[in-house]
Structures are given as C-alpha cells and as structure tokens.
Amino acid sequence: MEERLASLFQALADPNRLRMIELLRKQEWTVVMMANQLGISQPQTSKHLRILYDAGLVTVTIDANRRRYALKSQALEPLDAWRTYMARETERLDRLETFLAESQREENGS
Amino acid sequence: MEERLASLFQALADPNRLRMIELLRKQEWTVVMMANQLGISQPQTSKHLRILYDAGLVTVTIDANRRRYALKSQALEPLDAWRTYMARETERLDRLETFLAESQREENGS
C-alpha cells in the first residue's frame, strides 16, 4: 500500500530533483539546459532525470538529437490524496485538543 | 532552499514511517504499541520514530516508563505549500495543452 507513496516521496527526496521539478513546472527542458541552469554535471542531470522518469514524474519526447523532458503533473496527485486522507482525522484531533485546552482554562477559572 | 523540503520528503520516504504517521493521525502511541501494530521490532520502531522526531514530524511526551508519541500535524504544511506553489504554473501549462489539443482537433476537422 504505502510502498507506492513511499517511493514517490523517495523520488522527491533530493534538492536537485526538487529544483528540476520546479523548473519543469513552467516548460520543457533538455538535459544540457537543465544541467546549466542547475549548475550540475550532465551525467548527474541524466541520472536524476532517470529517477524521476522511473517514478513516473516526467515524460520524455525524443526530438532529433535531444530529449525534451516534461512534467507529468498528475503523478503528484497521490500526494494530494494522502494529505486529504491525513487531514480528515487530524483535524478532529486538533479540534479535540482545542476543546481540551479550553476546558482546562475554564476549570482554572480563567 | 529545497534542502528543507527534501529532508521532509526523505523522512516520509519509507513505508513503515508512512504507516506510523497514519497511525498517529488518530491517537498517541507508545513504542511497543506501535511495534505490535506494525509487526516490526521495537528497536526498528524506535529508530523510525527518531527519524520522524528529527524531521519535526512528531512530539514526545515522557510518561513515567513510556513515551507517548504524537503527530505534529503542522509539520506537514510545507508539503501543502509546495503543492500549491507547483499547481499554480502547472495548471496554466495544463490549460495550454488542452487548448493546443483542441486546436489540433479543429484543424483536423473533427
């Protein structure tokens, strides 16, 4: 169950890859373009893109000599679903805490 | 910048830790309770909780012999903020893609 979500988080658990995804948010990028923009080597860029690709986060379009990488935005949706799932019970807990805190204050006769 | 978010993702990038957080969503747990519930060893449970604690995701209340772990729900907020940030430009891209796809269809006289 959680394996899938955990591997999505794993793919996102790197500063360079986060920056890549943020770049891809606006437009497509080739490998060399990204490497220059991020100030990292071309092989490292390829490796990180490979990890994002394996995680289903990007798509590749072969364009003659180069590859255009694009964000697969729906791949981030499980993340939103999980947050929604988490928020449900959590907000009940938060309300409970607020209630208890207020009860406490009333007991103390504030 | 992204280092902080990346380390949050790193803390979430494990199935057992995700399950832990989902358990903590409803109530507090002691280490042994969690270990039994998850079917993993006590030392492993302690180690994972330590990682969640270092990431600021849980709080600990020392209660005599045991520790009660609780979810620090606001620690997940950077995740929501990032999704909001990402969604902004992304939805513009999505609308562009939809527009281009429709234009294409019209050109083909569908």
Add this chain to the structure above:
DNA sequence: TTTGAATATTCCCAATTAGGAATATTCTGA
C-alpha cells in the same frame, strides 16, 4: 533493593545512492 518492562543505542551487514570521471551511444550537419 531487586526484577522486569519500556525504550534507546550500538554494532554489524547488505543495499542503495549521490557524485565525479570516463566512456559509450546516437544523431546532426558539413
């Protein structure tokens, strides 16, 4: 004060990973 429960830590091992360097592969343009 001693026993045992609850928890954290340490040591070990196998697996993974980020990064650098070098190289292989594929394709374009002359």
Add this chain to the structure above:
DNA sequence: TCAGAATATTCCTAATTGGGAATATTCAAA
C-alpha cells in the same frame, strides 16, 4: 562519411540507511 554535440551508462568511492541482534538505560512495582 566524419566530427562533434547531446545524452545515457558504467565504474568507482564515500556516505547513508533499513534491519537484526545485542546491549544499555530508565523507571515502576513488588
């Protein structure tokens, strides 16, 4: 066809990590 650009892959190393086993620590109850 050949030189060079764009990209991927492999090899290497150091660091990190999850898990098991053993042990240390802390505290409560008898």
